[in-house]
Amino acid sequence: MISVKSASEEVLPRLLEIEREVFTNPWTFEMFVVEFLNPNSFFTVISENNTPLGFCILRRMTEDEGQLFNIAVTAPARRQKLGDTLMRVALRDAEDAGLMSVFLEVRESSTGAIWLYKKHGFEQIGVRPGYYDKPDEDAIVMQKNIIPGAHRGCRAGGV
Numbered sequence: 001m002i003s004v005k006s007a008s009e010e011v012l013p014r015l016l017e018i019e020r021e022v023f024t025n026p027w028t029f030e031m032f033v034v035e036f037l038n039p040n041s042f043f044t045v046i047s048e049n050n051t052p053l054g055f056c057i058l059r060r061m062t063e064d065e066g067q068l069f070n071i072a073v074t075a076p077a078r079r080q081k082l083g084d085t086l087m088r089v090a091l092r093d094a095e096d097a098g099l100m101s102v103f104l105e106v107r108e109s110s111t112g113a114i115w116l117y118k119k120h121g122f123e124q125i126g127v128r129p130g131y132y133d134k135p136d137e138d139a140i141v142m143q144k145n146i147i148p149g150a151h152r153g154c155r156a157g158g159v
């Protein structure tokens with residue numbers, strides 16, 4: 001059974017494994033703990049039969065702006081709508097938090113992620129040259145306006 005929940009302390013080591021598997025320049029355990037403890041962060045995990053398969057991290061940056069830092073699904077579980085579900089929950093959390101806008105940066109080579117973001121209404125608003133290393137790469141900057149009421153019907157805990 002698929003479940004979507006806020007991250008708990010005990011799943012952080014497994015999420016770090018997914019982070020290291022998926023990204024060439026992964027976050028550290030300390031960075032995960034900072035987000036886990038931050039009351040302005042929404043750290044969401046998607047699991048199958050209690051085995052975490054992916055996660056996303058959204059943080060409120062200002063009164064009405066959020067930043068989607070991270071969304072990842074372990075490779076064997078991709079293309080089964082888990083990323084879609086994480087994104088819908090993150091956007092619902094953003095709406096519930098009263099955010100008006102969500103920003104993100106993504107490697108220009110991460111075409112699957114860029115398609116996911118476009119599908120959920122993000123638009124490219126700029127490029128940050130050389131933003132990433134390992135390997136050096138530009139970041140595409142994307143933004144989505146949150147329309148109140150548009151994301152109802154998707155809560156963490158159910159899909």
Ligand SMILES: CC(C)(COP(=O)(O)OP(=O)(O)OC[C@H]1O[C@@H](n2cnc3c(N)ncnc32)[C@H](O)[C@@H]1OP(=O)(O)O)[C@@H](O)C(=O)NCCC(=O)NCCS
Pocket residue numbers: 022069070071072073074077078079080081082083084085106107110111112113115116117119
């Ligand atoms: C991006 C990512 C989270 C998508 O997860 P996923 O569970 O495979 O995504 P879904 O099955 O829910 O797909 C949702 C949509 O994303 C897009 N998409 C996802 N993977 C894609 C791919 N390889 N090629 C094209 N489109 C893709 C499609 O629009 C898809 O909708 P559709 O199935 O109706 O066509 C996953 O591929 C991943 O972890 N990638 C590596 C990490 C990363 O780059 N993260 C983003 C930067 S932080």
